[in-house]
Amino acid sequence: xxxxxxxxxxxxxxxxxxxxxxxxxxxxxxxxxxxxxxxxxxxxxxxxxxxxxxxxxxxxxxxxxxxxxxxxxxxxxxxxxxxxxxxxxxxxxxxxxxxxxxxxxxxxxxxxxxxxxxxxxxxxxxxxxxxxxxxxxxxxxxxxxxxxxxxxxxxxxxxxxxxxxxxxxxxxxxxxxxxxxxxxxxxxxxxxxxxxxxxxxxxxxxxxxxxxxxxxxxxxxxxxxxxxxxxxxxxxxxxxxxxxxxxxxxxxxxxxxxxxxxxxxxxxxxxxxxxxxxxxxxxxxxxxxxxxxxxxxxxxxxxxxxxxx
Amino acid sequence: xxxxxxxxxxxxxxxxxxxxxxxxxxxxxxxxxxxxxxxxxxxxxxxxxxxxxxxxxxxxxxxxxxxxxxxxxxxxxxxxxxxxxxxxxxxxxxxxxxxxxxxxxxxxxxxxxxxxxxxxxxxxxxxxxxxxxxxxxxxxxxxxxxxxxxxxxxxxxxxxxxxxxxxxxxxxxxxxxxxxxxxxxxxxxxxxxxxxxxxxxxxxxxxxxxxxxxxxxxxxxxxxxxxxxxxxxxxxxxxxxxxxxxxxxxxxxxxxxxxxxxxxxxxxxxxxxxxxxxxxxxxxxxxxxxxxxxxxxxxxxxxxxxxxxxxxxxxxxxxxxxxxxxxxxxxxxxxxxxxxxxxxxxxxxxxxxxxxxxxxxxxxxxxxxxxxxxxxxxxxxxxxxxxxxxxxxxxxxxxxxxxxxxxxxxx
Numbered sequence: 001x002x003x004x005x006x007x008x009x010x011x012x013x014x015x016x017x018x019x020x021x022x023x024x025x026x027x028x029x030x031x032x033x034x035x036x037x038x039x040x041x042x043x044x045x046x047x048x049x050x051x052x053x054x055x056x057x058x059x060x061x062x063x064x065x066x067x068x069x070x071x072x073x074x075x076x077x078x079x080x081x082x083x084x085x086x087x088x089x090x091x092x093x094x095x096x097x098x099x100x101x102x103x104x105x106x107x108x109x110x111x112x113x114x115x116x117x118x119x120x121x122x123x124x125x126x127x128x129x130x131x132x133x134x135x136x137x138x139x140x141x142x143x144x145x146x147x148x149x150x151x152x153x154x155x156x157x158x159x160x161x162x163x164x165x166x167x168x169x170x171x172x173x174x175x176x177x178x179x180x181x182x183x184x185x186x187x188x189x190x191x192x193x194x195x196x197x198x199x200x201x202x203x204x205x206x207x208x209x210x211x212x213x214x215x216x217x218x219x220x221x222x223x224x225x226x227x228x229x230x231x232x233x234x235x236x237x238x239x240x241x242x243x244x245x246x247x248x249x250x251x252x253x254x255x256x257x258x259x260x261x262x263x264x265x266x267x268x269x270x271x272x273x274x275x276x277x278x279x280x281x282x283x284x285x286x287x288x289x290x291x292x293x294x295x296x297x298x299x300x301x302x303x304x305x306x307x308x309x
Numbered sequence: 310x311x312x313x314x315x316x317x318x319x320x321x322x323x324x325x326x327x328x329x330x331x332x333x334x335x336x337x338x339x340x341x342x343x344x345x346x347x348x349x350x351x352x353x354x355x356x357x358x359x360x361x362x363x364x365x366x367x368x369x370x371x372x373x374x375x376x377x378x379x380x381x382x383x384x385x386x387x388x389x390x391x392x393x394x395x396x397x398x399x400x401x402x403x404x405x406x407x408x409x410x411x412x413x414x415x416x417x418x419x420x421x422x423x424x425x426x427x428x429x430x431x432x433x434x435x436x437x438x439x440x441x442x443x444x445x446x447x448x449x450x451x452x453x454x455x456x457x458x459x460x461x462x463x464x465x466x467x468x469x470x471x472x473x474x475x476x477x478x479x480x481x482x483x484x485x486x487x488x489x490x491x492x493x494x495x496x497x498x499x500x501x502x503x504x505x506x507x508x509x510x511x512x513x514x515x516x517x518x519x520x521x522x523x524x525x526x527x528x529x530x531x532x533x534x535x536x537x538x539x540x541x542x543x544x545x546x547x548x549x550x551x552x553x554x555x556x557x558x559x560x561x562x563x564x565x566x567x568x569x570x571x572x573x574x575x576x577x578x579x580x581x582x583x584x585x586x587x588x589x590x591x592x593x594x595x596x597x598x599x600x601x602x603x604x605x606x607x608x609x610x611x612x613x614x615x616x617x618x619x620x621x622x623x624x625x626x627x628x629x630x631x632x633x634x635x636x637x638x639x640x641x642x643x644x645x646x647x648x649x650x651x652x653x654x655x656x657x658x659x660x661x662x663x664x665x666x667x668x669x670x671x672x673x674x675x676x677x678x679x680x681x682x683x684x685x686x687x688x689x690x691x692x693x694x695x696x697x698x699x700x701x702x703x704x705x706x707x708x709x710x711x712x713x714x715x716x717x718x719x720x
Contacts (some may be wrong), residue, residue, distance in 0.1 A: 078495050081446045081471050108448030128500045128511055132395045132420040152503045160395050178498040182493055183466050189625040190525065190539050205523040206537060213526065226504055301509035
């Protein structure tokens with residue numbers, strides 16, 4: 001109770017929760033105090049990251065829930081028919097475990113969830129597609145109560161979405177942004193074409209013009225990530241002030257040292273509005289192995305190209 | 310026996326013919342597509358569509374297109390397939406009402422908010438789910454079916470076994486692509502354009518960054534290969550060999566990709582598939598794919614092609630690693646305006662000259678080649694070189710030709 005009072009005094013009435021996507025499941029003990037909850041990926045079900053099989057994760061999920069952490073499971077890849085049996089079994093298991101939500105990218109998840117009458121919450125997470133409040137309201141009417149906003153949406157748009165929907169919202173504030181997903185094995189295919197052996201290393205697409213390296217990985221197909229790391233630590237307060245329900249700090253592609261510092265810093269900012277955020281912003285940037293930016297918070301993409309030419 | 314075919318007069322014939330669906334970016338191309346045998350055409354209006362750089366149709370043109378198509382027993386489908394941001398919705402209701410009044414048969418949508426709006430303001434419009442939703446599996450198809458959609462444009466990443474299973478386990482029309490270029494990403498799940506060029510790929514601004522070539526580097530910064538760079542370019546889709554199997558599976562519509570393509574391309578591709586589908590459906594048990602179709606497919610492709618996901622999971626062989634291998638399509642030199650007594654009146658589209666060997670093709674004729682022995686201008690004067698854009702000339706032809714037949718340069 002005393003802790004709760006202290007918290008309210010420091011931050012005010014702050015309903016926003018911070019969710020962490022661990023860089024590595026083995027690092028979760030170091031991250032436990034840096035988030036209100038976690039988003040975990042299950043093998044074969046996520047397009048961008050995996051923290052293990054369901055049997056690997058089950059005891060971790062139970063343990064984290066016992067520690068009052070919210071647990072969301074990301075199963076946001078596009079599903080093929082061969083995935084559906086396993087998907088259905090997992091949905092039933094996760095429903096029994098009473099996880100806080102399941103992030104979906106494929107509407108097959110919604111169909112199965114409806115057919116089975118599951119209680120577990122679903123989170124609309126179609127990567128680049130969660131972009132407006134009208135469609136949030138559409139899904140809300142279908143009993144989908146949460147949405148994970150696309151990385152390509154501006155801060156003004158996020159606030160506008162929040163002001164016009166009852167759907168609870170998630171927004172990523174830190175980490176690489178996913179920018180491409182394909183079911184093809186594009187790295188393996190390239191090495192096959194060259195008749196060379198692919199090494200056990202991380203690969204990047206080098207963009208000479210922008211001087212950026214885009215991480216590229218083969219997880220359930222091929223995924224590419226942004227060349228800049230989103231560092232939205234300055235934006236956390238604004239998202240809290242506008243009652244965004246969850247902010248996400250994503251550790252994918254980062255090592256323990258860097259990510260533990262990042263997660264700790266973000267959680268401090270989330271809980272203490274007296275901190276010097278600009279200094280933390282600079283400190284984080286100095287530690288990051290990649291260039292950083294503020295994503296699309298203040299950049300609007302061009303819609304009709306002709307009008308701009 | 311399934312309901313795809315029936316025995317008529319002792320011979321099996323296909324009775325459930327798939328719809329051949331062609332792209333168009335203006336009225337001229339739309340009319341050509343229908344004349345060459347498309348059962349339906351799809352195109353974008355000036356708003357809410359994913360080809361912001363195509364010329365696209367005004368509402369008046371959409372009405373004219375629908376009237377023309379319906380008078381030729383064809384249908385028109387309009388793309389309303391952007392992923393909306395908050396403010397993009399302005400004007401959507403009026404636009405949908407306008408489409409319904411213009412006689413559009415169905416719209417292709419990617420954002421489900423449009424379904425709600427259609428039900429409320431333009432209930433006569435059919436709803437097709439665009440490939441931008443990357444609908445791959447039968448459970449996802451069932452979702453859209455329950456939402457009242459009439460058709461799913463299946464994600465391109467489906468094998469023949471998956472297509473078959475999807476058709477068997479659902480009660481909704483399944484449309485697939487049969488020809489054209491491919492997105493390398495799951496459609497709708499690519500932000501390369503947004504992140505690299507600030508153009509929103511899901512709102513019509515795709516700058517096709519997946520076609521770029523990249524040095525692939527390891528974590529130490531070593532380039533994997535400096536001569537052959539990493540590429541994500543897919544070979545074009547061409548399904549001439551697979552069409553019989555696809556017809557027997559009960560796919561309801563075959564889609565040709567290419568709203569930005571030329572009139573010649575549309576005519577060539579529609580002509581190719583129209584003849585192939587009709588020939589198979591007439592006598593499926595005695596059908597054989599002739600060399601003609603393979604040759605025709607090569608004439609309208611400027612890139613190498615493959616059947617992509619249909620027969621096997623794509624490997625390096627379904628990709629392109631050196632864009633310099635691209636070649637121009639066979640040159641389109643003119644279109645027939647009229648024919649009388651062995652003389653064709655032609656409108657020039659590209660340079661040609663007396664002595665060239667040319668090929669004529671069209672929906673009413675079998676292709677034929679001949680050498681140009683004489684060319685006359687509109688006043689009847691003999692000329693040797695036809696170099697002026699849209700110049701009208703008369704050429705002696707060895708066989709009867711028809712208005713809108715097209716002419717390619719052979720050599």
